[in-house]
Amino acid sequence: MPEFPAPTTLAIPLFVICVLAEWIAVKTGRAHGHYETKDAITSLSMGLGNVVVNTLTGMAALWMMSLVWPYRIFEMPVTWWSFAALFVLYDLVYYWKHRLAHRMRWFWVEHITHHSSEHYNLTTALRQPWFGPFSGLIWFGLPLVWLGFHPLYVFFVGGTNLVYQFWIHTEVIGRFPRWFEAVMNTPSHHRVHHATNPRYLDRNYAGVFIIWDKMFGTFEPERDDEPCTYGIVKPVDSYNPFVVAYHGIAGLLVDCWRDGFRPLTWTRRAWNPPGWSPDGNHQRSEELRAEWEAGLATPVELAEPSPLRTAPAPAE
Secondary structure (H helix, E strand, O other): OOOOOOHHHHOHHHHHHHHHHHHHHHHOOOOOOOOOHHHHHHHHHHHHHHHHHHHHOHHHHHHHHHOOHHHOOOOOOOOHHHHHHHHHHHHHHHHHHHHHHHHOHHHHHHHHHHHOOOOOOHHHHOOOOOOOOOOOHHHHHHHHHHHOOOHHHHHHHHHHHHHHHHOOOOOOOOOOOHHHHHHEOOHHHHHHHOEOOOOOOOOOOOOOEOHHHHHHOOOOOOEOOEOOOEOOOOOOOOOOHHHHHHHHHHHHHHHHHHHOOOHHHHHHHHHOOOOOOOOOOOOOHHHHHHHHHOOOOOHHHHOOOOOOOOOOOOOO
């Protein structure tokens, strides 16, 4: 098996150039968008921390992905066609991994970091978690290894997928031609994914190909009459990278502490979507959307304070 470069590492100079170009264009009024300096610096810090954490935990990640390699049913060569097949298959796996990261609180406590910015620009793409492989999301790549794609090959294609997703985190670009928007994930589609508007919550999970959302019923187009409001339902209200990185898991632990010694309830909190409550007073995306559709609340009224900033608050 040949060695593979790290696409995200190689792309760092390009990331920096693009961020600077977008930042200058937005600040000088040459392009549409929003930059808040403290927020952008926090996002850049999160990206740097993610590189450090992933470097330190890289061997553990490789070991976890290698567990099923001896049991592979095929052994795929490294060719152009295997790359194309793996790229498509990885993106399908990514769709379901990403969807579960929004629909299971244990995984959301990691992924919430990426959604925590209330601005949407290229620095938001770099706002990545500091969990390494230890939340377990990495296990979703195991079927690809079982099919015969070497773990290093999977990591390489996964990095390529992530590099694609960088450029769609922007308000500078409007919409592409209809044929491109129909197949590919674009800034317009991904703006919806980062929005807290009830109409847009938990939609457009795709990495590269938006066709997965259309196939599995999670697609929502961006509407000109409803601008996206970015962030998370319970704003973190902090620029501290450590708070941004770990406020999700802290919120889950706080909720479990309030439950008392109830391991089954703790398990249900971790297993169910964000906003699930043991008393049945759920505030999941389903309830938020239903309240909005019924005209009982506006997007602003649906936003709640973070449990790290206030006295007793409901679950996320």
